[in-house]
Amino acid sequence: MTTKKPHRVELTPAARRALRAAERLFYAHGIHAVGVDLIAAEAGITKKTLYDRFGSKEQLVVEYLAGRDERWRAFLAERLEAREGAPAGERIDAVFVAARDWAEREGGKGCSMVNAHAEISDPAHPAYAVITGHKRWMRDLFADLAGDEESGRTLTLLYEGALVAYGLQVFPEAFDHARTQARQLVGRAASRSGASGDQ
């Protein structure tokens, strides 16, 4: 289980602009649909600079996904730290609220990891590890918050389902619905282990 950590690039100002443009374009139109010429033009830099900084489009994709993963984890950590020591139900609730806020702010098209996975067929692609790492991290977080593997998996299903339902507009307020279901799930689990003492 030694998934090699992908190589990262230090960002000069021009590189930062390129990455910002790439993030926006990749997420909105897909990875293969966006050419490096367009990214350079939108960032206001030359292709030469882009390749001097990143070396390849593939590496740019890695930075795109790894950066989004990092930002999401930081965003979530902030919300969870504010509820340190709170009951599990509240902390789980905070995750779904965070997901809703995140999605409303920069999410309109669902999960960038799932979307990228749709376009990458080769498991040897360096972005692959970022995608699977992100999803495993969320799965483990839910298991940790719920206290047991089983409930964690159910929370993962609700979370991933809500992401899809939101992105494809299957029904409105998908995150809030998932949140309600999650609360009921942990509520039942708590009353089971608390009330009768058996297990």
Place this chain on the structure above:
Amino acid sequence: MTTKKPHRVELTPAARRALRAAERLFYAHGIHAVGVDLIAAEAGITKKTLYDRFGSKEQLVVEYLAGRDERWRAFLAERLEAREGAPAGERIDAVFVAARDWAEREGGKGCSMVNAHAEISDPAHPAYAVITGHKRWMRDLFADLAGDEESGRTLTLLYEGALVAYGLQVFPEAFDHARTQARQLVGRAASRSGASGDQ
């Protein structure tokens, strides 16, 4: 809410081979990553024939998604007809079992509709109606099977979540886990409405 039905093409033998190849390649590598030259070559036909039959790559994409939607609905209908008149719990169970069997047979990369949605940014694209139509149909099916909108939405979340969890291998036996949760959900709903005698 009159989403125009996408135009469909009658399939000659060569067109059928092209569509089969396109389905396989689009699903495995993504839509933009696959060129029409490759599709024609894999199908053993010429590009001329391909364009004579479908007119454009866009139309080929529509046929790809609409065909998959049709086949899934037929597959599911067969399973549900075999359980006609059975209790709601059993019929819902059958949907998750069908999803698992379908995914194991030809699914390795998650939901083709979600994946296609990741690559299509323009809502005016004719394939867009196929994607949203498919998801709305599933949502309505679950609402119908569950008997109420609220439970239907939860089932939708579990179903979509399982598709993602399976496709990205977040944890093993995602469909069976979702199935168990779905059974418990409808079990609770039944005992609630059954115990109090109303209905």
Place this chain on the structure above:
DNA sequence: GGACGAGTAAACCGATCTGTATACCTCTCG
């Protein structure tokens, strides 16, 4: 003051993209 990193500008590469053109073949059906 000289080396170096970051950047611009623009041409160029071979490959591949969607899509079209011309010419010819073969089978069926009226």
Place this chain on the structure above:
DNA sequence: CGAGAGGTATACAGATCGGTTTACTCGTCC
């Protein structure tokens, strides 16, 4: 027998793809 549908083979079009190259500019820091 003759027309039309379905097909092959091949060449071509213009655009765009990811990526490279050469030449030059501007700061900053030792």
